[in-house]
Amino acid sequence: MTRPTIVQLAQAAGVSPTTVSHAFSGRRYVDPDTKARIVTLAQEMGYRANPTARRLRSGGGGSIALVSSMPFAVAAGPSRLGFLMEIAAAAAVTALSRSTTLCLVPPLERGSQLEALDVDGAIVVEPALDDSVLDFFFERGVPVVAIGHAPGRPDLPAVDLRSTETARLLLDHLGGAGWRVGLVTGLQRRNSYIETEAAYAAFCAERGLASAAIRIDERGGEDEAAVAVEAFLRQNRDIGALCVPVDAFAAGALRAAAALGLSVPDDLRLATRYDGMRARLASPQLTAVNLHLDQVAETAIDMLTGLIEGRAASPKPIAPPLLVERASSARSSS
Amino acid sequence: MTRPTIVQLAQAAGVSPTTVSHAFSGRRYVDPDTKARIVTLAQEMGYRANPTARRLRSGGGGSIALVSSMPFAVAAGPSRLGFLMEIAAAAAVTALSRSTTLCLVPPLERGSQLEALDVDGAIVVEPALDDSVLDFFFERGVPVVAIGHAPGRPDLPAVDLRSTETARLLLDHLGGAGWRVGLVTGLQRRNSYIETEAAYAAFCAERGLASAAIRIDERGGEDEAAVAVEAFLRQNRDIGALCVPVDAFAAGALRAAAALGLSVPDDLRLATRYDGMRARLASPQLTAVNLHLDQVAETAIDMLTGLIEGRAASPKPIAPPLLVERASSARSSS
DNA sequence: ACCGGCATGCAAATCGTTTTGCATGGCGTC
DNA sequence: GACGCCATGCAAAACGATTTGCATGCCGGT
Incomplete structure (x- = not known):
């Protein structure tokens, strides 16, 4: 009942395992008749090369892990599902x-069955400062690539999400004559926040505007954002635009605006970062950025x-972030 | 620069590979001192057992695949991302x-690198009739469990999504005094559609209502649904409620209603199946069903x-589907 | 002095491929 | 007839672990 091996197939075909291997791989010449016989016989017997054995010999890769440092309950919740899972699908x-x-x-809890995790490498999505996930893999010598640089670890191989550029794109788009632009980020110390906040500071300095920024606890999600942003806007009446990288927070900001009787985009222009379902399903639809996650x-x-194979990591360039203008930041037709 | 093997570690520790293996696996007694020496040395040298080699020798014990028969471009698009990925996260x-x-x-294309897929089993999400994905795994003797029965293959192990019950739940909820209830499903022949359509037929028969149902091509997504449902509603003016299991189609139905000047839920009551982000972000929010996907x-x-381990498959019972009432089907306060 | 048993560790076989290096025989050429 | 070359195929060594059977050396009991 067990699958036939190359040896059994070879015996049945009256040749050596070598010839069978060559017949399939084509790396050496095999008599056409012989090859045909082998192939049909393989069909009959249901022979398929054992992928594990093949990989062992020819050094192929095994499996790699995709990890989010955020609990799936959060990551898979409305707030982050899109981002993580869009990456997962493409990856x-x-x-x-x-x-x-x-x-x-799933997110790691030390001392769990995680020790048994058997992967050749890991991709960590937007690690936070001192992310324990990184240490975990580091400890056991598993190569790691981050999506979005790991704060405080510029040495760690990473794919740059170009957050500074993205922030510039959003801020320049939002910035208008005279009004202030506010910034809403999260409490965690992720690189995208850090770069965004820096870009924001520079932006304000250039234009001589006073900065107005808050950070919101990610765990609170949209609801907490709605409350916090409402208070924030109440205190900063002169804010004409809001840059809200986290899409769940942007949704909260939308509610806050509604609560305050502010119309988007006429009274308040709004834009977010990740152009996912959330941005497209909001009403008005949210201006966002195409990050080329694929x-x-x-x-x-x-x-x-x-x-994993010991070669140096040479990051290919990613297309620059692209602004996707939508109703939430349409310029008032004046 | 390549990873050290068990042989190198053994040499460095002055023992045999056997002892190293036993030190880690614990399958035989190893002197505590020796073990300690091996472990610390392994740490230093960054030794990790090669998962491929390990698997080759000791058989499976590896990984299982989660497969959607729908292209990720579709499955991961707004239409199905939630359903598949919510399962993925829980799984x-x-x-x-x-x-x-x-x-x-990702969805299988014959003759691709897929041959190298090395899994011990597979979970297929909502297979369609004659789904080639099932054959693929069947051919190579990989055990398969379906989520949602495979149409025409009652023998195949599957977790019942209880679509008949779900449909009854929705229809009974939507059914009101006198008006007709319409049904919108998809072109593919998935079990959930089949059961839903049967439940719908029975529902109409019981109440002596003429049935009104259409099927929409999944690939068209929300846009195609909007067009199709609008035409459908135009032809069936007496429809007072619409049961739309596919959430993307429900979103389209919402747009169709708006285009026709029908207010939801006052003129048209609406409900969908999967209670995901889409249902919650729609406006009005969509009544849906908690399928207990976890x-x-x-x-x-x-x-x-x-x-995989040869035991008989004994499906545990899943909690019954639970209606989540939302604004889209609120009973008119009369 | 002998023997059984325990603690400790090693050698070698095994998993199913792929990949070299070498063997065989036939055939054309000088 | 000697020589080289091509076509065809096989044997054996990897790949890196796990597992089984056996070998020591030492101990206490008789």
């Missing part, structure tokens, strides 16, 4: 074409497989 | 706690691991 496709498989790894995922996998 | 957690890993497998995923994994 799965790329991984398969590189003959490795992509494993989804390219990001592909690059991350290529870097990681390179790392 | 990943369960899988890890059973010490296997969950691999995301339990579904857990059960699927348990069945599959059972199958």
